[in-house]
Amino acid sequence: MKVKNIRIRIEEYAQGEHLPEPDRLLLDEAREATRTSYSPYSEFRVGAAVLLENGLVIRGSNQENASYPLGLCAERVALFHANAVYPELKVVAIAISAEAQNFVTRSPVTPCGGCRQVMAEVENRRDAPIRIIMSGQEGVIQLVHGIEDLLPLSFREDNLKKKREE
Ligand code: THU
Numbered sequence: 001m002k003v004k005n006i007r008i009r010i011e012e013y014a015q016g017e018h019l020p021e022p023d024r025l026l027l028d029e030a031r032e033a034t035r036t037s038y039s040p041y042s043e044f045r046v047g048a049a050v051l052l053e054n055g056l057v058i059r060g061s062n063q064e065n066a067s068y069p070l071g072l073c074a075e076r077v078a079l080f081h082a083n084a085v086y087p088e089l090k091v092v093a094i095a096i097s098a099e100a101q102n103f104v105t106r107s108p109v110t111p112c113g114g115c116r117q118v119m120a121e122v123e124n125r126r127d128a129p130i131r132i133i134m135s136g137q138e139g140v141i142q143l144v145h146g147i148e149d150l151l152p153l154s155f156r157e158d159n160l161k162k163k164r165e166e
Pocket of ligand 1: 039046061062063071073074109110111112
């Protein structure tokens with residue numbers, strides 16, 4: 001038996017402090033995007049902003065449905081939009097933030113497992129890591145430099161290929 005340890009790296013910034021300028025601007029866009037959230041059921045407004053390699057920013061927000069499971073997270077709305085409209089452009093970064101109806105969000109919104117898997121696919125497709133900036137309205141901002149730090153051992157295209165018998 002072997003034990004493999006996996007190290008992940010998460011940068012933490014105090015709100016507004018030291019965050020590199022492009023990431024701060026992208027986070028502002030994500031916060032703006034919470035305004036277009038359609039979330040009458042959870043009353044939890046999530047905004048995401050995707051930065052493409054040519055500098056374009058694509059916003060997304062969570063879109064819910066009376067049939068609950070059909071709703072989609074802000075991250076996937078933004079990433080799928082980016083892929084659908086600019087399939088040839090790499091995704092450089094994504095910022096995420098949230099506002100709740102009844103309380104102030106004081107910890108970063110960390111993407112759900114499904115969105116992490118979608119981010120892994122976007123990275124693999126273009127062979128380019130995605131910076132992920134996560135924030136609430138207050139409290140620390142967390143940043144990782146690729147999905148590997150949020151979703152180690154993800155299911156990949158390779159897993160679908162038949163491997164030569166050893
Ligand atoms: N949600 C997101 O949009 N992104 C996340 O990272 C976490 C959760 C949405 C889904 C649902 O509309 C609401 O937040 C409550 O779960």
